[in-house]
Amino acid sequence: xxxxxxxxxxxxxxxxxxxxxxxxxxxxxxxxxxxxxxxxxxxxxxxxxxxxxxxxxxxxxxxxxxxxxxxxxxxxxxxxxxxxxxxxxxxxxxxxxxxxxxxxxxxxxxxxxxxxxxxxxxxxxxxxxxxxxxxxxxxxxxxxxxxxxxxxxxxxxxxxxxxxxxxxxxxxxxxxxxxxxxxxxxxxxxxxxxxxxxxxxxxxxxxxxxxxxxxxxxxxxxxxxxxxxxxxxxxxxxxxxxxxxxxxxxxxxxxxxxxxxxxxxxxxxxxxxxxxxxxxxxxxxxxxxxxxxxxxxxxxxxxxxxxxxxxxxxxxxxxxxxxxxxxxxxxxxxxxxxxxxxxxxxxxxxxxxxxxxxxxxxxxxxxxxxxxxxxxxxx
Amino acid sequence: xxxxxxxxxxxxxxxxxxxxxxxxxxxxxxxxxxxxxxxxxxxxxxxxxxxxxxxxxxxxxxxxxxxxxxxxxxxxxxxxxxxxxxxxxxxxxxxxxxxxxxxxxxxxxxxxxxxxxxxxxxxxxxxxxxxxxxxxxxxxxxxxxxxxxxxxxxxxxxxxxxxxxxxxxxxxxxxxxxxxxxxxxxxxxxxxxxxxxxxxxxxxxxxxxxxxxxxxxxxxxxxxxxxxxxxxxxxxxxxxxxxxxxxxxxxxxxxxxxxxxxxxxxxxxxxxxxxxxxxxxxxxxxxxxxxxxxxxxxxxxxxxxxxxxxxxxxxxxxxxxxxxxxxxxxxxxxxxxxxxxxxxxxxxxxxxxxxxxxxxxxxxxxxxxxxxxxxxxxxxxxxxxxxxxxxxxxxxxxxxxxxxxxxxxxxxxxxxxxxxxxxxxxxxxxxxxxxxxxxxxxxxxxxxxxxxxxxxxxxxxxxxxxxxxxxxxxxxxxxxxxxxxxxxxxxx
Numbered sequence: 001x002x003x004x005x006x007x008x009x010x011x012x013x014x015x016x017x018x019x020x021x022x023x024x025x026x027x028x029x030x031x032x033x034x035x036x037x038x039x040x041x042x043x044x045x046x047x048x049x050x051x052x053x054x055x056x057x058x059x060x061x062x063x064x065x066x067x068x069x070x071x072x073x074x075x076x077x078x079x080x081x082x083x084x085x086x087x088x089x090x091x092x093x094x095x096x097x098x099x100x101x102x103x104x105x106x107x108x109x110x111x112x113x114x115x116x117x118x119x120x121x122x123x124x125x126x127x128x129x130x131x132x133x134x135x136x137x138x139x140x141x142x143x144x145x146x147x148x149x150x151x152x153x154x155x156x157x158x159x160x161x162x163x164x165x166x167x168x169x170x171x172x173x174x175x176x177x178x179x180x181x182x183x184x185x186x187x188x189x190x191x192x193x194x195x196x197x198x199x200x201x202x203x204x205x206x207x208x209x210x211x212x213x214x215x216x217x218x219x220x221x222x223x224x225x226x227x228x229x230x231x232x233x234x235x236x237x238x239x240x241x242x243x244x245x246x247x248x249x250x251x252x253x254x255x256x257x258x259x260x261x262x263x264x265x266x267x268x269x270x271x272x273x274x275x276x277x278x279x280x281x282x283x284x285x286x287x288x289x290x291x292x293x294x295x296x297x298x299x300x301x302x303x304x305x306x307x308x309x310x311x312x313x314x315x316x317x318x319x320x321x322x323x324x325x326x327x328x329x330x331x332x333x334x335x336x337x338x339x340x341x342x343x344x345x346x347x348x349x350x351x352x353x354x355x356x357x358x359x360x361x362x363x364x365x366x367x368x369x370x371x372x373x374x375x376x377x378x379x
Numbered sequence: 380x381x382x383x384x385x386x387x388x389x390x391x392x393x394x395x396x397x398x399x400x401x402x403x404x405x406x407x408x409x410x411x412x413x414x415x416x417x418x419x420x421x422x423x424x425x426x427x428x429x430x431x432x433x434x435x436x437x438x439x440x441x442x443x444x445x446x447x448x449x450x451x452x453x454x455x456x457x458x459x460x461x462x463x464x465x466x467x468x469x470x471x472x473x474x475x476x477x478x479x480x481x482x483x484x485x486x487x488x489x490x491x492x493x494x495x496x497x498x499x500x501x502x503x504x505x506x507x508x509x510x511x512x513x514x515x516x517x518x519x520x521x522x523x524x525x526x527x528x529x530x531x532x533x534x535x536x537x538x539x540x541x542x543x544x545x546x547x548x549x550x551x552x553x554x555x556x557x558x559x560x561x562x563x564x565x566x567x568x569x570x571x572x573x574x575x576x577x578x579x580x581x582x583x584x585x586x587x588x589x590x591x592x593x594x595x596x597x598x599x600x601x602x603x604x605x606x607x608x609x610x611x612x613x614x615x616x617x618x619x620x621x622x623x624x625x626x627x628x629x630x631x632x633x634x635x636x637x638x639x640x641x642x643x644x645x646x647x648x649x650x651x652x653x654x655x656x657x658x659x660x661x662x663x664x665x666x667x668x669x670x671x672x673x674x675x676x677x678x679x680x681x682x683x684x685x686x687x688x689x690x691x692x693x694x695x696x697x698x699x700x701x702x703x704x705x706x707x708x709x710x711x712x713x714x715x716x717x718x719x720x721x722x723x724x725x726x727x728x729x730x731x732x733x734x735x736x737x738x739x740x741x742x743x744x745x746x747x748x749x750x751x752x753x754x755x756x757x758x759x760x761x762x763x764x765x766x767x768x769x770x771x772x773x774x775x776x777x778x779x780x781x782x783x784x785x786x787x788x789x790x791x792x793x794x795x796x797x798x799x800x801x802x803x804x805x806x807x808x809x810x811x812x813x814x815x816x817x818x819x820x821x822x823x824x825x826x827x828x829x830x831x832x833x834x835x836x837x838x839x840x841x842x843x844x845x846x847x848x849x850x851x852x853x854x855x856x857x858x859x860x861x862x863x864x865x866x867x868x869x870x871x
Binding site for chain 2: 243244245246247248249252253256257259260261262263264265266267323324
């Protein structure tokens with residue numbers, strides 16, 4: 001009943017489990033690597049690599065979380081990303097990279113709009129609609145590419161693509177300063193909230209601490225792949241909008257109780273469609289990054305990635321019934337999945353077990369959230 | 380020997396609420412017994428006990444002369460008691476036949492003779508329903524018939540019906556009446572609950588009136604008039620608040636002209652003055668919620684003019700809210716609160732204000748609401764899921780307590796709320812009116828409406844059938860207007 005429980009609950013499995021899971025997983029992998037005489041696990045190179053690999057799924061996961069918060073579902077993201085990639089590669093030599101990038105993003109947002117409109121204006125279940133667009137958009141990719149791989153030949157375009165995807169941005173000072181600032185805000189908030197006995201924003205504190213530690217450990221020359229920087233910026237913006245603005249509040253209200261939101265004057269339909277547009281836009285951006293990574297794509301690119309994206313959101317504790325979810329935790333969920341992949345690689349365990357372990361992890365996480373959630377309500 | 384007799388049945392909930400304080404009731408075979416009572420009199424609790432859904436905390440039940448304690452609903456059903464709840468629990472995707480035979484044993488989904496058995500049952504009810512039709516495709520009257528057929532299929536000796544006609548149109552009601560009579564003529568017992576006094580007088584052999592958890596009238600129907608029954612229902616032991624004559628009203632604040640919607644039988648014209656409290660009296664299904672939703676534009680099909688302080692207002696919820704109209708919906712859980720939000724965020728839900736969330740301002744507003752409405756909660760960050768009914772209701776009202784609100788529409792604001800919180804809410808509503816708000820409040824608790832309202836509109840069958848000054852009105856009259864045969868002559 002009391003808020004002191006709310007305060008304590010911020011450290012419980014239900015609220016903070018995903019952070020513990022990532023820390024535990026990394027610790028286990030670090031010990032295993034050390035025991036097997038492998039190079040140190042906690043190296044800048046290795047950790048940056050995990051973040052880099054997780055960035056596309058992370059970016060789509062942020063938008064997916066918003067869709068899930070509104071109580072819907074988007075299965076089409078990977079197909080949309082592939083279509084955006086095809087648009088970028090196909091159009092870049094013709095209209096130039098910047099315009100092609102805009103076209104790719106517009107394609108993604110456009111399909112999101114179609115998804116959202118069909119789901120909300122006609123009233124068909126989101127699962128069915130996006131299962132349809134998943135298939136149809138992949139078919140469109142096949143049509144556009146004629147079933148063959150696409151490649152960029154033009155060296156200027158290739159250079160622009162590499163600049164868009166491969167640059168490393170100096171990260172020491174930004175990380176250190178931002179981290180310290182966030183830490184200061186977080187500690188201040190924590191002291192105040194603890195006095196008031198209210199729930200803490202643990203994500204902010206942990207994020208800040210990780211930023212500071214990462215910067216200090218990596219040294220002044222530390223540079224991040226720009227893709228990771230995109231992920232950080234997108235996550236930060238989404239997290240701030242969701243937690244600090246009225247718009248964010250309304251996304252949660254729309255998913256938490258659509259009728260109550262409607263009777264409070266919130267345009268529920270607009271928010272639900274808006275979430276799909278954001279999801280399409282994020283998928284378009286991820287697709288553009290994917291295309292720029294190699295300057296090439298094949299028509300089956302990213303197939304099945306939508307499930308990884310959804311798994312990341314579930315690992316992060318997002319409710320499939322809407323009304324609850326955190327983009328930061330979704331990104332941590334994506335990091336867990338890619339840390340697992342990375343761990344299998346460095347320990348040379350073979351890919352055969354990977355799916356088995358990942359699937360189990362997702363179910364265990366969901367079980368912890370469900371049981372923990374029930375206890376939370378009972379308390 | 381009565382089929383079922385209750386002796387001193389009492390029910391005291393763990394939170395201390397006493398729903399039944401020793402009920403004695405006999406239900407003999409071959410008789411239609413009407414169970415009547417105002418909201419909160421204990422009817423549903425008694426039904427839950429008789430149908431095995433709840434166990435009494437005192438007293439005993441005798442079934443066929445033997446002391447019995449039903450532990451689960453299935454025990455009561457096996458014994459021969461079929462209960463038809465107000466919200467009929469049928470499976471909409473299955474056929475009529477499958478629904479009727481839903482608890483038949485066996486392995487095969489359809490067995491030889493099923494069709495004939497179902498057809499025979501339906502024929503007995505004079506219901507022309509295709510046994511193969513999907514229940515989801517049926518109208519509500521036909522569904523009622525299917526539920527009754529399902530009760531007959533298990534050869535129930537006692538059929539309990541909870542407000543079987545509340546949501547039915549006239550001709551559908553007639554069909555239900557015929558079935559009820561027929562069940563009694565076959566030697567079964569029928570216990571039915573209704574708010575419609577005319578149908579009680581016409582249909583039942585015996586009337587039991589429940590008030591404040593006890594039987595206050597138990598008599599043969601022929602010896603009674605509608606007024607006798609209304610008199611027994613009214614005169615509750617408590618009225619949360621005393622009536623108070625209020626000062627004169629100001630200018631018209633809310634004006635409604637030609638407000639029409641498919642949910643109402645005819646267009647509504649209405650004017651509510653500054654500081655006036657208009658009560659909407661009506662039974663379940665009378666159209667009181669529909670009227671409020673139409674005024675608020677929450678009903679998308681509503682057309683007509685709605686104005687506030689002489690200014691016409693656009694036809695969307697957003698515009699109505701912007702003009703200062705607010706609705707506190709009937710279903711707190713389904714339409715009012717966002718369960719995952721705390722009090723602060725639920726109070727801050729309505730549109731308006733800036734882009735950024737101002738934590739401190741919201742917390743201050745929520746803290747103010749907690750104080751002025753006496754919400755029992757630790758603080759603004761308490762989850763609404765942890766609140767009791769009365770406190771949750773206060774949160775849904777608190778949401779609209781801002782200077783901006785000029786018209787407040789309340790749908791059953793005190794339903795399911797304990798007396799303490801109830802009088803606080805009534806006092807609050809009166810205070811808001813004193814400050815100049817125009818208030819329309821719908822309630823099926825007529826005693827309360829009479830205490831609160833300046834003027835009462837009576838709704839029945841989706842139309843306003845009477846408008847009375849509350850000062851000269853008593854509860855009996857209101858019960859007769861809303862559920863009796865007085866005003867229209869024929870209600871069926």
